[in-house]
Amino acid sequence: TSGEDVCCPWISCRRCVCLPFIFRPRYPVPKKASHVRVVDLRSDTVTKPGAAMRQAIAEAEVGDDVMGEDPTVNVNSQLIAADMFGMEAALFVPTGTMSNLIAVMVHCRERGDEMIVGDLSHLHIYEQGGSAQLAGVHATTATTRPDGTFDLEQLESKIRHGYPDPHYPRSRLICVENTHNIQGGRVLPLSFLQEVRALADRHGLSVHMDGARLMNAAVAQGVAPSTILQHTDTVSVCLSKGLGAPVGTMLAGPRDFIDQALRCRKALGGGMRQAGVLAAAGKIALLDMVGRLKEDHQNAKTFAQALLDCEPAVFSVDLAAVETNILRFCLKQKSWTPSEFCELMAQVCEGEEAELGQEIRVLMYPHFGNSVRAVWHLGISYEDTQLAVQKMHFVTSQLLKKNNRSS
Numbered sequence: 446t447s448g449e450d451v452c453c454p455w456i457s458c459r460r461c462v463c464l465p466f467i468f469r470p471r472y473p474v475p476k477k478a479s480h481v482r483v484v485d486l487r488s489d490t491v492t493k494p495g496a497a498m499r500q501a502i503a504e505a506e507v508g509d510d511v512m513g514e515d516p517t518v519n520v521n522s523q524l525i526a527a528d529m530f531g532m533e534a535a536l537f538v539p540t541g542t543m544s545n546l547i548a549v550m551v552h553c554r555e556r557g558d559e560m561i562v563g564d565l566s567h568l569h570i571y572e573q574g575g576s577a578q579l580a581g582v583h584a585t586t587a588t589t590r591p592d593g594t595f596d597l598e599q600l601e602s603k604i605r606h607g608y609p610d611p612h613y614p615r616s617r618l619i620c621v622e623n624t625h626n627i628q629g630g631r632v633l634p635l636s637f638l639q640e641v642r643a644l645a646d647r648h649g650l651s652v653h654m655d656g657a658r659l660m661n662a663a664v665a666q667g668v669a670p671s672t673i674l675q676h677t678d679t680v681s682v683c684l685s686k687g688l689g690a691p692v693g694t695m696l697a698g699p700r701d702f703i704d705q706a707l708r709c710r711k712a713l714g715g716g717m718r719q720a721g722v723l724a725a726a727g728k729i730a731l732l733d734m735v736g737r738l739k740e741d742h743q744n745a746k747t748f749a750q751a752l753l754d755c756e757p758a759v760f761s762v763d764l765a766a767v768e769t770n771i772l773r774f775c776l777k778q779k780s781w782t783p784s785e786f787c788e789l790m791a792q793v794c795e796g797e798e799a800e801l802g803q804e805i806r807v808l809m810y811p812h813f814g815n816s817v818r819a820v821w822h823l824g825i826s827y828e829d830t831q832l833a834v835q836k837m838h839f840v841t842s843q844l845l846k847k848n849n850r851s852s
């Protein structure tokens with residue numbers, strides 16, 4: 446075969462037919478037609494770095510971070526994060542998944558150690574069981590309540606009181622998630638964290654917070670992140686969600702924890718060289734992007750209220766549960782499935798342009814418990830939210846018409 450016909454799996458050549466099969470987006474990638482407005486509420490991970498961030502990336506002073514010589518990583522992200530979080534030290538890590546895994550590895554470092562996680566936690570559901578698969582750590586679960594908390598009595602009952610009887614693993618760690626992703630961005634009450642802390646102290650356990658959206662929690666509660674984190678030993682905070690950095694998570698905790706975490710990060714392949722180009726974006730995420738999170742919270746509430754105001758009442762939403770940037774809602778009509786609703790929202794429907802004055806595609810995902818999830822972020826303005834409301838009204842009227850036809 447001639448060189449040109451060879452498909453190189455390691456190069457994304459345009460001729461290669463394999464790539465679409467390797468990476469298949471869950472929705473068709475939005476078309477760029479100028480008259481179609483796309484409101485992407487699938488996740489706050491779709492955010493893109495803005496002009497200030499790109500400039501900081503371009504100008505970042507860098508060095509080899511594995512040798513500890515990248516000033517932007519050391520000073521501009523790790524010191525700032527440690528300070529903000531009220532922790533002794535912090536580590537710049539590629540992803541939240543790796544950060545949580547490192548935390549588990551450091552807290553549960555003896556063979557036979559066990560951690561307690563929420564049964565609906567990201568760590569338990571969405572991280573491929575990495576803590577078992579890669580760290581060899583056994584997990585037991587506590588029931589995640591709708592507000593993201595645990596029942597404390599149940600939590601206490603999950604501790605292996607039988608240790609050191611050789612039948613049992615040794616409880617080491619409690620993991621909490623704040624805000625809670627699957628439960629719709631719920632903010633853990635400070636009183637709950639205080640109680641978990643007291644329980645952990647009574648039993649000599651550590652507390653790790655998967656705080657991928659910690660800053661959303663801090664903004665919603667109107668407190669400093671360090672106020673939340675006074676109750677935890679360690680925390681993992683994503684820079685690449687609503688804060689808009691392209692890559693990066695900060696893992697923070699006591700000095701000796703971070704020393705161990707640095708070793709684990711390298712073992713997992715997360716030691717990066719001139720990572721300052723990423724940390725420069727992370728610095729802006731931490732210092733400049735937190736203030737605007739309240740807009741996301743407000744827009745999520747606005748959309749939730751619009752769902753509630755629909756006549757007839759076809760949506761169910763717990764408005765009090767819309768605390769941050771994630772909204773979960775259900776369709777009351779049994780015949781309307783979340784996936785059908787999401788498909789209609791994402792499509793340009795017939796007659797839409799005539800009625801709405803433009804074509805609007807709103808992307809959302811069907812979610813746990815037969816619900817639909819929508820997530821607000823810095824790419825979504827108040828105006829975008831109003832477009833999403835318009836489209837929701839249009840889709841609802843279409844579905845109601847279909848109902849009438851079939852009844």
Ligand SMILES: *Cc1c(COP(=O)(O)O)cnc(C)c1O
Binds near residue numbers: 540694
């Ligand atoms: C997104 C997320 C993570 C993982 O972050 P990645 O950077 O995508 O690996 C962990 N925990 C929670 C709660 C998240 O929402």
